[in-house]
Amino acid sequence: MCVGVPMQVVSVDGDFAMTEVDGVKREASLMMLDQEVKVGDFVIVHAGFAISKLDEEEARATLELMREVYSPELMG
Amino acid sequence: MNYSDVFRDKELVQGLAKRIADLTRGRTEPLVFMEVCGTHTNAIYQFGLRSLLPPEVRLISGPGCPVCVTPNSYLDRAIALCRLPDVIIASFGDMLRVPGSSSSLMEERAKGADIRVVYSPLDAVQLAAKNPDKRVVFLGVGFETTAPTIAGSILAAKAQGLSNYFVLASHKTMPQPMAILSADPELQVDGYICPAHVSAIIGADAYRFLCEEYKVPCVVTGFEPTDVLQGVEMLVRQAIAGESKVEIQYSRVVRWEGNAKAQAMLADVFTPFDAPWRGIGVLPGSGLRIADKYADFDAELAIPVQVEELKEHKGCLCGEILKGKVSPFDCPLFGGKCTPESPVGACMVSSEGTCAAAYKYGR
Numbered sequence: 001m002c003v004g005v006p007m008q009v010v011s012v013d014g015d016f017a018m019t020e021v022d023g024v025k026r027e028a029s030l031m032m033l034d035q036e037v038k039v040g041d042f043v044i045v046h047a048g049f050a051i052s053k054l055d056e057e058e059a060r061a062t063l064e065l066m067r068e069v070y071s072p073e074l075m076g
Numbered sequence: 077m078n079y080s081d082v083f084r085d086k087e088l089v090q091g092l093a094k095r096i097a098d099l100t101r102g103r104t105e106p107l108v109f110m111e112v113c114g115t116h117t118n119a120i121y122q123f124g125l126r127s128l129l130p131p132e133v134r135l136i137s138g139p140g141c142p143v144c145v146t147p148n149s150y151l152d153r154a155i156a157l158c159r160l161p162d163v164i165i166a167s168f169g170d171m172l173r174v175p176g177s178s179s180s181l182m183e184e185r186a187k188g189a190d191i192r193v194v195y196s197p198l199d200a201v202q203l204a205a206k207n208p209d210k211r212v213v214f215l216g217v218g219f220e221t222t223a224p225t226i227a228g229s230i231l232a233a234k235a236q237g238l239s240n241y242f243v244l245a246s247h248k249t250m251p252q253p254m255a256i257l258s259a260d261p262e263l264q265v266d267g268y269i270c271p272a273h274v275s276a277i278i279g280a281d282a283y284r285f286l287c288e289e290y291k292v293p294c295v296v297t298g299f300e301p302t303d304v305l306q307g308v309e310m311l312v313r314q315a316i317a318g319e320s321k322v323e324i325q326y327s328r329v330v331r332w333e334g335n336a337k338a339q340a341m342l343a344d345v346f347t348p349f350d351a352p353w354r355g356i357g358v359l360p361g362s363g364l365r366i367a368d369k370y371a372d373f374d375a376e377l378a379i380p381v382q383v384e385e386l387k388e389h390k391g392c393l394c395g396e397i398l399k400g401k402v403s404p405f406d407c408p409l410f411g412g413k414c415t416p417e418s419p420v421g422a423c424m425v426s427s428e429g430t431c432a433a434a435y436k437y438g439r
């Protein structure tokens with residue numbers, strides 16, 4: 001129905017943020033976000049609302065964990 | 077950085093699939109994991125993840141497509157409303173082609189009904205502001221991710237003093253059907269791939285009771301192919317160790333406690349009620365209706381209409397599909413009488429529907 005997409009905040013104006021991914025811009029209401037956002041942050045945008053911030057630290061940690069598949073003993 | 081692309085890395089996908097195969101090799105009974113979110117259903121088909129997994133791991137789809145679980149009676153009411161001369165229906169696109177008892181919103185639009193597809197419920201509020209002589213009814217379906225956006229639209233309409241904005245609300249909440257399916261003796265579920273963005277709102281703690289009462293492992297998983305495979309790997313590890321706990325694979329977005337502000341909006345605007353699910357029936361406390369203090373915005377109360385008598389679609393197995401008991405390929409109508417261009421049942425309409433995903437991407 002509506003898929004939430006990670007988008008980067010390019011400007012904040014009161015209760016709204018302009019967000020962008022791959023050159024596509026979308027306005028997102030900040031009405032239901034319980035975290036502070038600033039320009040450069042990533043948020044998940046769903047049906048015109050930012051629903052959650054994307055934690056870049058955690059994203060890196062998840063990728064690290066996935067990359068363990070390349071460790072020599074596992075790849076055999 | 078594009079956070080969708082990095083989690084689609086081909087080599088990572090293959091490495092994760094190999095790791096799952098290594099972990100499960102030689103098992104006599106396959107492990108069965110259910111996903112209960114339409115976006116997962118779509119991702120699993122789109123990226124062909126089933127074909128990457130070993131035969132020891134089976135993925136099945138549950139009641140995760142919001143359009144699909146919405147019963148005919150809701151559509152019939154929406155159709156009755158759209159026939160009123162001063163009503164504009166605003167909706168997410170997916171609802172239009174879903175067949176009601178004898179018509180669909182698409183057919184009604186062809187006959188002249190004013191039905192608009194919007195991207196955000198806030199667009200529907202704008203529509204109401206621009207058309208003061210019309211009544212704008214937004215079709216509020218969806219789970220806990222979408223429900224706060226609808227709550228937001230009601231709050232915005234109230235703040236703007238609009239008296240011509242209404243919502244026909246039929247929101248569903250996720251943990252209840254998961255409990256029902258866990259208790260179903262006909263169904264084997266060895267673990268849940270828990271929804272990603274629903275969990276961003278309700279928090280991963282919401283699944284704890286499933287692990288405790290039903291001893292079923294739960295992993296909150298993201299939507300990208302590497303996310304799904306890593307989530308499956310975490311479920312496999314729990315199942316092998318005989319554990320049942322909640323884990324968060326999608327930690328870049330989901331927190332244990334969820335989004336407090338969105339939860340507060342839900343609690344303010346909506347009240348839990350016993351909602352009807354297509355194929356599953358009425359589940360206690362599994363839906364959200366508009367709270368009494370916002371009754372002026374409730375289309376069902378504010379705009380009474382005569383709704384036609386309910387008819388179900390003969391031969392459609394949507395109900396069984398939504399419970400994960402049969403696959404689309406078991407339905408004799410699949411691909412013949414029932415296609416995305418002319419759907420017989422709701423599961424063939426939305427891209428999140430199991431039948432539609434199976435039709436588009438094949439096995």
Ligand code: SF4
Pocket residue numbers: 391392393394397404407408409410411414415419420421422423424431
């Ligand atoms: S293929 Fe069509 S008729 Fe068969 S279960 Fe799916 S939606 Fe229903």
